[in-house]
Amino acid sequence: xxxxxxxxxxxxxxxxxxxxxxxDVNFRIDHGxxxxxxxxxxxxxxxxxxxxxxxxxxxxxxxxVHGAPMTRSNSSVxxxxxxxxxxxDVPVRVRDFVALGIDGHRFGLARRSHHTDDLVDExxxxxxxxxxxxxxxxxxxxxxxxxxxxxxxxxxxxxxLLLDEPLANLDPGSAQEIIELLHSVVxxxxxxxxxxxxxxxxLLPVMDRVVYVANGRVASGTTxxxxxxxxxxxxxxxxxxxxxVHGRVLVVAGGDGHGDxxxxxxxxxxxx
Amino acid sequence: xxxxxxTNAWLSGTIIALLAGSVGFFVVLRGSAFAxxxxxxxxxxxxxxxxxxxxxxxxxxxxxxxxxAFGISALSRRTRSDVATALALVMxxxxxxAFxxxxxxxxxxxxxxxxxxxxGVSSSELLPVALLAVVCVLGLSTxxxxxxxxxxxPELAVAKGVNVRxxxxxxxxxxxxxxxxxxxxxxxxxxxxxxxxxxAAARIVTSRPLRALALSxxxxxxxxxxxxxxxxxxxxxxxxxxxxxxxxxxxxxxxWSLAQSRRPRGALA
Numbered sequence: 176x177x178x179x180x181x182x183x184x185x186x187x188x189x190x191x192x193x194x195x196x197x198x199d200v201n202f203r204i205d206h207g208x209x210x211x212x213x214x215x216x217x218x219x220x221x222x223x224x225x226x227x228x229x230x231x232x233x234x235x236x237x238x239x240v241h242g243a244p245m246t247r248s249n250s251s252v253x254x255x256x257x258x259x260x261x262x263x264d265v266p267v268r269v270r271d272f273v274a275l276g277i278d279g280h281r282f283g284l285a286r287r288s289h290h291t292d293d294l295v296d297e298x299x300x301x302x303x304x305x306x307x308x309x310x311x312x313x314x315x316x317x318x319x320x321x322x323x324x325x326x327x328x329x330x331x332x333x334x335x336l337l338l339d340e341p342l343a344n345l346d347p348g349s350a351q352e353i354i355e356l357l358h359s360v361v362x363x364x365x366x367x368x369x370x371x372x373x374x375x376x377x378l379l380p381v382m383d384r385v386v387y388v389a390n391g392r393v394a395s396g397t398t399x400x401x402x403x404x405x406x407x408x409x410x411x412x413x414x415x416x417x418x419x420v421h422g423r424v425l426v427v428a429g430g431d432g433h434g435d436x437x438x439x440x441x442x443x444x445x446x447x
Numbered sequence: 448x449x450x451x452x453x454t455n456a457w458l459s460g461t462i463i464a465l466l467a468g469s470v471g472f473f474v475v476l477r478g479s480a481f482a483x484x485x486x487x488x489x490x491x492x493x494x495x496x497x498x499x500x501x502x503x504x505x506x507x508x509x510x511x512x513x514x515x516a517f518g519i520s521a522l523s524r525r526t527r528s529d530v531a532t533a534l535a536l537v538m539x540x541x542x543x544x545a546f547x548x549x550x551x552x553x554x555x556x557x558x559x560x561x562x563x564x565x566x567g568v569s570s571s572e573l574l575p576v577a578l579l580a581v582v583c584v585l586g587l588s589t590x591x592x593x594x595x596x597x598x599x600x601p602e603l604a605v606a607k608g609v610n611v612r613x614x615x616x617x618x619x620x621x622x623x624x625x626x627x628x629x630x631x632x633x634x635x636x637x638x639x640x641x642x643x644x645x646x647a648a649a650r651i652v653t654s655r656p657l658r659a660l661a662l663s664x665x666x667x668x669x670x671x672x673x674x675x676x677x678x679x680x681x682x683x684x685x686x687x688x689x690x691x692x693x694x695x696x697x698x699x700x701x702x703w704s705l706a707q708s709r710r711p712r713g714a715l716a
Contacts, residue, residue, distance in 0.1 A: 228606055254606040265476065266650035266659035267599060279596035280607040282589050285657065311654045312599070327603070 180239075181206050181335055181367055182227065187236030189219070189226055195391065196222050200236070202386050202395035204335065204369060209361045211378045211398075212371040214388030220371040221257065223388065224337050227369070228254055240335075253328035253366075257339040259320070263313035269323050270295050270308045276327035298326045301364070302356060318349030322356065329360065336360070338370045342377065350377055357381070375402075376423045402426070452566070453679070456632075459568035460671045462580045463629045464641065468667030469587055470625045471642035472660040473618060475650065476598040481529055482519055482619065483639040485536035487626040489515025491560055491635030492543035499550040505572055508627035509579070515539055516619035523615075543635075562684035563634030565675050576628050586621045594618060595656060633671075634686035641667055644693025648700035666696050 182204040189197040196219045204210055214220050225231035227238060229245045238245040273295045299305050302322040321341050328336055342350040358381040360366050372378060386395040389410045394401050402424055407415045418425040474483045493511025497504045515535050522531030547557055559567060568576055597604035597611045604611050629638040645666035650659045674688035
């Protein structure tokens with residue numbers, strides 16, 4: 176069914192300032208799927224997301240949305256960047272900011288209508304941000320800010336939402352809330368999500384598929400297909416073990432006695 | 448103070464204040480105060496240059512302010528924007544110094560250029576000043592939404608398909624034209640205070656963007672009227688009053704907001 180997927184990444188190579196960052200990237204995302212883009216810091220996750228947004232050129236290969244080449248400002252793809260620093264004094268309320276998600280790219284003064292007001296209210300409610308809708312964007316906590324950024328991205332009704340490390344810098348409780356929120360976005364609004372993270376465990380209950388980035392290459396499939404010693408060893412280019420402990424997954428270097436013991440993911444902490 | 452020869456001062460001053468207040472809203476939002484300082488100095492060099500070769504000063508003001516704006520945006524692509532702005536600033540000041548030295552301008556004329564002159568716009572210049580101001584206001588209203596979004600977060604604007612570089616240059620052009628109009632009245636050194644003090648005060652008072660813009664315009668007009676009146680009565684340069692009043696408005700707003708936050712209120716998250 177070539178070309179019918181929501182997003183198709185086909186044999187993509189990416190270079191940054193002449194250095195090859197990603198090689199032969201292939202994966203697909205279908206409507207209403209929750210996909211985790213997993214890899215350690217510096218693996219190329221942000222670069223890959225920028226390719227999907229049309230902000231980064233590829234050396235080879237193509238990115239198709241509904242079978243057509245991806246263009247900049249494609250309204251079917253929404254984006255939540257990694258770090259947005261709002262100044263405290265900025266005279267913009269949460270609802271003003273979400274409204275800019277509808278028409279912030281259009282010229283002219285903001286035209287208010289019942290339609291856009293309703294849309295903003297509905298979106299604020301769906302991310303549970305109604306209680307702070309009239310506060311300044313610079314006054315929000317990390318978790319509140321993520322909700323607002325998600326509402327800003329969703330209000331234009333994209334079919335695919337890309338999020339760059341939305342769980343970084345959040346305490347575990349807030350991170351869990353954001354994951355549940357995103358899960359409901361997938362199930363209720365039928366929006367596909369591609370979320371990058373260096374830690375896959377919090378996502379295991381909600382992830383339909385995983386795109387695993389390491390060593391400049393990518394493996395994709397269901398979590399069970401990808402998070403296997405053979406697959407990840409081939410990806411990393413040396414032996415790794417996959418340990419499953421109490422429903423959590425640990426990816427550690429095999430005991431070959433040299434080099435770093437930890438190659439990916441997180442410290443091997445045994446939990447609960 | 449309201450005699451016929453002062454009519455020009457009030458009219459031109461009001462136009463300039465309306466413009467500086469609206470442009471300033473974005474200057475503060477984008478953190479472009481340094482560029483708003485550098486560009487009027489470009490305009491200053493232009494006025495000095497025009498004086499030297501006997502051209503209408505408004506032409507020199509506009510051409511050099513635009514030159515400073517394009518210079519800043521071109522250099523900013525290669526280097527940090529504060530460094531680019533500083534380079535444009537020193538270049539323009541140096542040119543201005545050379546032009547003044549060569550032209551044997553009277554000292555009062557130099558002072559007027561640097562620190563302002565309430566009669567800086569002659570009646571024959573009033574029409575072009577008003578027309579350029581209208582162009583600037585139309586430009587700002589056209590740019591409003593993408594400019595607001597890219598000022599809050601360039602990355603989000605880019606993701607929505609906004610050409611941030613074009614918006615940047617277009618905005619600097621508006622700053623340049625506004626500066627060219629303001630410099631003859633407020634003075635090159637203090638024009639940016641009108642683009643910083645009132646909008647900075649406005650955004651403390653209100654959290655809504657359009658309201659903050661409107662309030663910035665109101666504060667700016669009050670500042671300029673006060674400055675014209677005080678300068679008329681005291682014979683001190685108008686720049687002095689614009690500068691102190693701009694900072695004063697900001698301090699009053701800060702104090703007001705401090706008083707508000709001390710007052711016990713419910714539903715504070």
